[in-house]
Amino acid sequence: MKGLFWLIIAVGIGLLSSCGVNSNVMFKVPKGEVNYDSIPMAPAEDYKISVDDKMSFTLFTNNGAQIIDLMSGVSSVNGVNNGTYEYVVRRTGEVELPVIGNVYVQGLTIAECEDTLTSRFRMYQEPFVQVKITNQRVIVFPGNGSDAKVIPLVNTNTTLMEALAQAGGITERGKANTIKLMRKVNGKREIYGIDLSTIEGLKYVDMIVQANDYIYVEPTPDLGKEVAEDVVPVISILSGAVIIIRFLTLIK
Numbered sequence: 001m002k003g004l005f006w007l008i009i010a011v012g013i014g015l016l017s018s019c020g021v022n023s024n025v026m027f028k029v030p031k032g033e034v035n036y037d038s039i040p041m042a043p044a045e046d047y048k049i050s051v052d053d054k055m056s057f058t059l060f061t062n063n064g065a066q067i068i069d070l071m072s073g074v075s076s077v078n079g080v081n082n083g084t085y086e087y088v089v090r091r092t093g094e095v096e097l098p099v100i101g102n103v104y105v106q107g108l109t110i111a112e113c114e115d116t117l118t119s120r121f122r123m124y125q126e127p128f129v130q131v132k133i134t135n136q137r138v139i140v141f142p143g144n145g146s147d148a149k150v151i152p153l154v155n156t157n158t159t160l161m162e163a164l165a166q167a168g169g170i171t172e173r174g175k176a177n178t179i180k181l182m183r184k185v186n187g188k189r190e191i192y193g194i195d196l197s198t199i200e201g202l203k204y205v206d207m208i209v210q211a212n213d214y215i216y217v218e219p220t221p222d223l224g225k226e227v228a229e230d231v232v233p234v235i236s237i238l239s240g241a242v243i244i245i246r247f248l249t250l251i252k
Contacts, residue, residue: 025218025219025221027180027182027191027216029191034191035190035192036192036193036195039181039194039207040192040207041204041207042208043208045109046109047210047211048107048108048109049089049110049133050107051089051090051106052088052089053088054086054088055086055087055089055095055131055133055134056084056086056087056131056134057087057097057117057132059117059124059127060128061124061125061127061128062126062128089106093105093106094106097117099123100117100121103117103120110131113131114129114131133211135152136153136211136212137150137153137211138150138151138153138158138214138215139214139215140163140166140215140217141214141215141216142169142170142171142174142217143170143171143172143173143174143219143220144171144172144173147167147168149168151163151166151167153211157208158208159206159207159209160181160194160204160208161206163209163213163215164215164217170196173219174217174218174219175218176195177196177197178193178217178218179193179194179195179216180192180193180194180214180215181207181209181213181214181216182214182215182216183210183212183213183214194207
């Protein structure tokens with residue numbers, strides 16, 4: 001009978017060890033691997049076009065004189081391409097555009113891409129090209145996994161505070177003093193730690209986020225709920241097993 005009792009205890013310990021308390025916390029890293037110093041407040045370099053990016057462009061003639069006409073109300077004539085069409089950068093680094101065909105754009109900044117397209121559209125009189133990347137976004141986990149959001153970067157200079165606000169702000173379970181910003185630098189994700197729990201964190205709210213940044217607000221463990229969901233059923237099983245063992249001992 002003792003052997004059965006210890007077997008039940010061992011099973012109970014195994015069940016307890018497999019409980020999901022605090023199991024939803026992501027991106028746990030050892031101390032020292034999160035950079036709390038030298039947090040970049042602005043991009044070190046301009047965004048470079050990469051594979052699978054979506055882009056649109058607007059082409060005007062006469063060095064964009066039509067833009068000035070439109071602003072002054074003199075003319076209602078639009079550009080040769082009004083920028084409503086999107087073009088995907090292929091795995092080859094090329095994008096296929098009307099009239100000029102394939103153009104290699106991977107690794108170019110927006111300004112470099114505009115210069116490249118301007119040179120390719122020389123069949124038009126004094127071409128003026130504006131390029132926009134339409135699928136730039138950041139992913140924000142505001143402190144509760146079910147509230148994670150993909151935030152489109154409509155503005156080039158979107159700040160950390162704006163990205164958090166578009167995600168609905170830090171949730172009730174979110175830890176404002178444990179925010180991780182994960183940014184790809186030279187092909188590797190660098191992790192920056194940000195504390196917004198005090199007024200000193202105000203210096204970070206104007207930090208410019210970049211395309212493909214991950215902003216992760218660590219959640220506070222909801223121990224009461226998680227213990228109730230995971231531990232209580234195990235205790236019930238163990239209690240029932242103990243009652244059965246005592247009953248068998250009595251009738252023996």
